[in-house]
Amino acid sequence: MFAIVGIVVTIVSVIGGYAAPGGHLNVLWQPFEFIIILGASVGSLLLGNPKTIISGIIKNIGMIFKGAHHGKDDYLELLSVLYAVFKLAKTKGDLALESHVEKPDESPLFGKFPKFSSDHHTRTFFCDYLRLLTLGTSNAHELESIIDGELEAHHKHYHEISHAVALMSDAMPALGIVAAVLGVIHTMGSITEPPEVLGHLIGAALVGTFTGVLISYAFVAPISRNMQLCFDSDHYYFVAIKAGLLGHMQGYAPQVSIEFARKVLPDELRPTFQELEETVTNLPPD
Secondary structure (H helix, E strand, O other): OHHHHHHHHHHHHHHHHHHOOOOOHHHHOOHHHHHHHHHHHHHHHHHHOOHHHHHHHHHHOOHHHHOOOOOHHHHHHHHHHHHHHHHHHHHHOHHHHHHHHHOHHHOHHHHOOHHHHHOHHHHHHHHHHHHHHHOOOOOHHHHHHHHHHHHHHHHHHHHHHHHHHHHHHHHHHHHHHHHHHHHHHHHHOOOOOOHHHHHHHHHHHHHHHHHHHHHHHHHHHHHHHHHHHHHHHHHHHHHHHHHHHHHHHOOOOHHHHHHHHHHOOOOOOOOOHHHHHHHHHOOOOO
16 A cells, blocks of 8 residues: 555656646656666576576566565464464373474364465474474474574575665666667767757667666665565464474463564564463364
8 A cells, every 4th residue: 555655656646746846747758768777677687697596586576565574463373383382292291293384284273374374385394393302202302403594595595685776776876878879879870860859869869868767766775675574474474483492392381482582573473462361362172
């Protein structure tokens, strides 16, 4: 919602501010300048990044309108998942998790939590570490190092996605100059034309510089920033799982383990203690 408002405010402010004192809008319509700038930007993006980054940009670009993948309700559900899993493990032992971990799609335990179950990547992440528990892993410090390594690689991948968009933003003002220079070259080829024709051609050339700077700083750079903030927000989903797992491995009760997970969340995503307690108390029986 805010992204759409931002786009509208930017366009209205720039175009309105130009047109209000008598600027001619038709001069700004220079499709070939746009093709040069946008085409070269996309081309440089494709040239400078592997397929995984390009597909990551396409897959995640929608989050600038939708926001991060996980909201406060999703974190409340996640903490409930952790509680249910740790309670089962405390009651019947870690081996009781084996059937749920091996076939999570068929697990009645995970099936109680639809959003978590539908997130294949997160579910796989959690189940992989639960599997290590069923295999006898007991050293919390060693497991913490492994989790940190995976989270660092995961975070680095998403940082590279937003960074690739930021680099495209950085290139656009220079590509706008390229478009403007090409426009000047075209103008010089028409140097014998009357002043009003030359004025139009020079104005069209300068639109290249204007377009490159505007798209870079008003659109692409904010998109990069928005994506990075969303990725950072989603990263807490995995950090909460890590905190809960480590608490469970150190022998704490499920209520304490999920409190560890709750406390690592930022304020805007963290359920209150009362909200969490009420939710886990009302969970359906195993």
